[in-house]
Amino acid sequence: MSQQLFEQFLEQHCLKMTQQRREIYEEILKLEDHFDVDTLLWRLKQQGKAISKATIYRTLQLLLEYGLLKKTQVSPDGAEILYDACPEGCASDNLVCTECGKVIRFNKAAVCQLCTEIAGQHGFAPSSHCLNIFALCPACQQATSKTQGEQHEKA
Amino acid sequence: MSQQLFEQFLEQHCLKMTQQRREIYEEILKLEDHFDVDTLLWRLKQQGKAISKATIYRTLQLLLEYGLLKKTQVSPDGAEILYDACPEGCASDNLVCTECGKVIRFNKAAVCQLCTEIAGQHGFAPSSHCLNIFALCPACQQATSKTQGEQHEKA
DNA sequence: GTCGCGATTGAGAATCAGTCTCAACCGCCT
């Protein structure tokens, strides 16, 4: 996804490309996969780009509306929500480590197929989906098994 | 899921079964599948059960921690979050109508299998997952196709 | 190049969901 795409979107919807929108979007592209609003705010501030909170939220709102961004729940109890830059059309899913919060994005045709199938069974016309798999990453598995060696019962 | 189960959980964790907790949990059982905090608050108030906001949130927090409840994002842009009563162990998924917000819960072994497989491919040890399929329910499909008959191009 | 209009912005106020505080209260064990 590029600046061009963003500009196209703005134009299509009779919106203006402003300095602020450009900077916010550039920063999102740099952040790649996923980020939270605080990080974005903080990084822009670090670069002396004094864009107001309101503008950042407004821009994120735009991106969400046009599907250039989506929100994702990154813990089973719904605690944290990150924004997740999302290449158009592609419903990318996340593999989230429940311990360290590491997120791996992936894109499996099988998931889309399954969703379409399930929706079809209920007479629904599928549009998109959102799958988060909560699991322990290799590093955290090691850490955990070590700890369990010491105290074998749960704390 | 029943009151018994809840009592077991409380006991296991050295927590007391109070009038308030019982009433909140009863109401959640009545609400079945999914609900939001406002609905719960409102319904309890309707019944003259003047349970404070704080207590309700505290109880929900408990249920979340012990996995008797989970949070679910019910729109692609992450707008609404519902609590979703969740029978133990079973990771149930949702089919959500993007138009009217109707939610259908389902439970497909194939989804779990796929998640386990994907996690495995990345060396992750799967624990749970959360899948929401966003689609148009039959009723809303009809409504939409009618509208499109009148104005065939996008608004 | 510059004019003008409507869209956009910034600063801070407002809102709102959720959390915290702490004294009063209650469940449960003895």
Added chain:
DNA sequence: AGGCGGTTGAGACTGATTCTCAATCGCGAC
């Protein structure tokens, strides 16, 4: 019945997000 510690309620508090509105900017028209 008595007492301890967990639980509750009311409302203050917090922090994220949205709103307000005057000042500013982007961009098409001239």
